Amino acid sequence: MAQSATANILTVLDTDFKGIIEEWLGTQVKEGVKRSDLFSDAESRAQNRELLKAFSKGIRDGVTGEDFDLDDDQWDDLRAVLADVSRERVSRGVTPTEMATFVLALKAPLFKRLEALETSDHSVLIRDVMLVTRLVDAFAIYTNEIFINEREQIIDRQRQEMLELSTPVVELWDRVLTLPLIGTLDSARAQEVMENLLQTILERQAEVVIMDITGVGTVDTQVAQHLLRAAAAVRLMGAECIISGISPMIAQTMVQLGIDVGTVSTRSSIRTALSDALLTVGYVIKKTGDQ
Amino acid sequence: MAGVTSINLVERALLVSIQDDITDTEILELQDRLSNRIAQNRIDGVILDISALEIVDTFVGRVIAQLAGISKLLAAETYVVGMRPTVAVTLVELGMYLPEIRTALSLTHALAQLRRV
Structure with missing residues (x-):
């Protein structure tokens, strides 16, 4: 048993490359993850061919003994x-489960061919099956990772956009600015709001700033x-700060929480x-007039 | 010594421009000179222009608060003008809200407010 661990797998891949692709597609259909509604037959086949080609190249160069690491250069392709x-x-619109099943469907055709090839020595067959399982599993986990990364990037970008969108400082009149706050005010957003506001005060030489919290759902001690703090910073810059849009509900909560607004003026409406x-x-x- | 911070009389207020490279000794010396000047002249207010200040620490914050306290005892209002946004944020983060000082956007604003008194 001098042959290397990957020899049988490579033989299978080399001798019946086309057959494996067809059967892989077949398994995908059976598992219901081929998604013919989203991909044409030719597209699916092309994707599978590319993947299998890169897969066999990886096995040829990237597996030493029975070890491999999907992060190695040999697996770049x-x-x-x-x-x-x-x-x-x-x-x-393919779900991560479908994507993983799609990759895992490659196991069946490979196993079948390995079984046909190695009829004499079962320990070799088991070794080969184990290796294929590990490879294909790593392969499937990697697709999931890509999927999650992709999602995370989208979430990050949207959070950034929300942060920028949600802190508009509007000039109402000469030297009067307003800052309509909407949603929740966490530390990151509060910081962003404060910096944005102070910068605008400097640019516009504003004397009065109205912070309107009509759109802020709840005011707890942290939001207050x-x-x-924003009001204090505005005052230090030399402008006056008015907090408006304090609903009766919020006023009650603030008093119950024992929040002291100090010298900051507050108004119920903008x-x-x-x-x-x-x-x-x-x-x-x-x-004007009597209208 | 980098240079003595000058105290100038503008209308009926003393204008002090604090430079960014002011040392702790200089600022204490300034406190002393300023107190004497307020007592000598008949002054309505003191205007501290800190637009050149890029960094503040608790020491500078405390000295500013003390200057305000001293001038108040000598019957003059202290205005801090031209504070940069970053300085304002730092002071707030240090918990120094400086309620005893008055603030204004610029020298012009401070003088206008002093005239109104």
């Missing part, structure tokens, strides 16, 4: 093809802390806050 195929499939702010910078809102 397979990883690249796998990444491409996964991305393509995921973008068309963030708001008051409407009163605006007229106060305009007064501070020297304007009044006046009615």
Whole structure:
């Protein structure tokens, strides 16, 4: 038994490359993961061929003894093809389970051929089957990893976009800024909001800032802390800060929590806050005619 | 010594521009000189221009608070003007809200507020 551990597997792959692809496709159909609704027959076949080609190349160069590491350079091709195929499939709506089953379906045709090839020595057959199992499993786990990474990138990007979108500082009038806060105010967002606000105060030479929390669902001690810190920083810059949009519900909660707003002015609506702010910078809102 | 921080009379206020490279000794010396000047002249206010300050620590924050306290005892209001956003954030993070000082965006704003008093 001088032959290397991969010899039988390679023989199988070399002698019946086409047959394996066809049977792999067959297993996929049987498992219900071929998704003919998303991929044409030719596309599926091309994907499978590319994958199997990279797979056999990996086995030829990347397995020493019975050990392999999918992170090695020899598996570059397979990883690249796998990444491409996964991305393509995921973008068309294939689930991770389907993707893993799709890869695992490769086992059956390989096992069948190994069995036919090695009839005499069962220990060799078991060794080969074990190796194929480990390879294909690693292969399937890697697709899942790609899938998760892809998702994580999307989540990251969206979080970043949300952070940028959710902190608009609007100039209401000369030297009057407003910051409509919507959603929840966690530490990261509070930091972003504060920096953005202070920078805008500097740029616009604003004298009054209205922080409107009408869109903030709940105010707990932490959110209040963030708001008051922002207000304190605004004051240190030399502008005045008004917190508006404090609903009766929020007012009650704040008192019950024992939150002291100190010298920061608070208003129930942005409407009163605006007229106060305009007064501070020297304007009044006046009615015209008798309408 | 890098240079003595100058104290200038503008209208009825003392203007002090604090430089970024001010040392701890200089700032203490400034506190002493400023107290004397407030007592000598009839002054309504003190304007501390800190627009050149890029970094603050608790020491500088405390000295600013003390300057405000001293001038208040001598019947003058202290205005801190031109604080940079990063400095404001740092002070807040250090928990120094400096409630005893008045702030203004710029020298012009501080003078306008002093005239109103």
